[in-house]
Amino acid sequence: MKPEVFEPKIIAFCCHYCAYSSADLAGSMRIQYPPNVHIIRTPCTGRLETEYFIKAFENGADGVFIAGCLEGGCHFVEGNLCAKRRVNYTREMLEEIGIEKERLRMVNVSAAMGRPLADLIIEMVETVRKLGPNPVKLNGSSKKESRL
Amino acid sequence: MIVAERKKIQDLLEIVKSHKKILVLGCGTCVTVCLAGGQREVSIIASALRMAAKLKGLPLEVEELTIERQCDNVFIEQAAEAIQRNDAVLSLACGAGVQAIAERYASKPVYAGLDTSFIGILEERGIWTEKCAACGQCVLHLYGGICPVTRCAKHMLNGPCSGSREDRCEINPERQCAWQLIYKRLKEIGQLDRLKKIKPPKNWNRSQSGGYRTIIREDHRV
Numbered sequence: 095m096k097p098e099v100f101e102p103k104i105i106a107f108c109c110h111y112c113a114y115s116s117a118d119l120a121g122s123m124r125i126q127y128p129p130n131v132h133i134i135r136t137p138c139t140g141r142l143e144t145e146y147f148i149k150a151f152e153n154g155a156d157g158v159f160i161a162g163c164l165e166g167g168c169h170f171v172e173g174n175l176c177a178k179r180r181v182n183y184t185r186e187m188l189e190e191i192g193i194e195k196e197r198l199r200m201v202n203v204s205a206a207m208g209r210p211l212a213d214l215i216i217e218m219v220e221t222v223r224k225l226g227p228n229p230v231k232l233n234g235s236s237k238k239e240s241r242l
Numbered sequence: 243m244i245v246a247e248r249k250k251i252q253d254l255l256e257i258v259k260s261h262k263k264i265l266v267l268g269c270g271t272c273v274t275v276c277l278a279g280g281q282r283e284v285s286i287i288a289s290a291l292r293m294a295a296k297l298k299g300l301p302l303e304v305e306e307l308t309i310e311r312q313c314d315n316v317f318i319e320q321a322a323e324a325i326q327r328n329d330a331v332l333s334l335a336c337g338a339g340v341q342a343i344a345e346r347y348a349s350k351p352v353y354a355g356l357d358t359s360f361i362g363i364l365e366e367r368g369i370w371t372e373k374c375a376a377c378g379q380c381v382l383h384l385y386g387g388i389c390p391v392t393r394c395a396k397h398m399l400n401g402p403c404s405g406s407r408e409d410r411c412e413i414n415p416e417r418q419c420a421w422q423l424i425y426k427r428l429k430e431i432g433q434l435d436r437l438k439k440i441k442p443p444k445n446w447n448r449s450q451s452g453g454y455r456t457i458i459r460e461d462h463r464v
Contacts, residue, residue, distance in 0.1 A: 145286050152289045190251040191290050192297040233296045 102156035113161030119208035127212040140173020157222035268308030269335035279334030312339030378448030386427035393420035
């Protein structure tokens with residue numbers, strides 16, 4: 095019998111103007127990426143708050159992936175730079191809580207980068223797979239409690 | 243406004259770990275503006291505490307609530323039921339708010355979740371700077387609206403020390419010398435003659451000597 099492989103659940107916040115279109119492009123190009131990511135389209139990564147990332151982990155996400163526009167290419171000028179600072183702040187907070195900061199990652203892509211986005215998603219899934227399940231899920235909370 | 247910053251999550255957990263049910267109580271005034279203890283921060287800190295407690299195997303229930311102002315009895319009442327149904331309160335208000343809640347609910351442990359830092363302003367997004375030391379005897383009219391008590395590292399009242407280089411402070415070269423700013427400002431508004439008058443030592447009795455300060459306004463008492 096094969097040992098069960100851990101399949102992480104990763105929330106991916108994708109900017110409407112780049113990463114979401116990239117994911118769409120990847121689909122059109124028949125490029126495969128793991129089904130572990132649950133994509134949430136956002137108007138801009140600048141809309142994302144620390145609260146969203148923390149709540150995702152509290153509700154059972156094994157990883158959170160943020161994909162925004164290339165630096166200098168944000169549709170709203172600097173939304174992706176705001177997101178970068180919030181992601182860095184949240185990574186520090188995750189460490190304080192006792193969760194590995196590698197579970198939260200931001201990447202920058204353009205709308206034409208279907209292949210690179212798929213590669214980044216694969217990389218993220220593998221990173222989280224190595225880390226194992228979200229430790230919050232393992233400590234005391236039942237599967238029922240997990241909303242993901 | 244009063245500026246504060248949050249304590250580290252593990253420090254907060256250490257403070258509340260002896261309780262099973264706590265209320266994280268935010269304040270909708272100063273600490274909301276300085277992004278330390280408003281509704282959003284309550285939500286973040288409550289989630290972080292729940293997760294940190296789970297990771298340590300501590301049974302901790304965390305309720306969230308934010309009221310308009312914790313330093314005012316009228317608003318504190320709105321938190322009465324939530325405070326009653328919890329074992330302790332982790333207040334994300336300034337020191338005044340924490341003490342107001344503790345006085346009002348004498349039988350309930352009330353803890354400070356923030357480190358209250360200073361009276362200051364938002365310099366630019368994400369940067370707050372101290373502007374007032376609440377010394378009890380304002381001298382801003384003498385110095386062109388720039389406070390030497392707060393902004394000069396040595397609290398000099400009669401001109402700069404001899405340590406400043408260019409326009410930088412000797413204590414911290416990243417900072418501008420307050421006296422350079424005072425001179426420039428007084429020159430701009432044509433009040434340089436104010437500097438010619440020697441200021442006597444400041445009356446620190448009106449600052450933090452002899453315990454806490456009180457202001458009594460008989461005309462407003464009932």
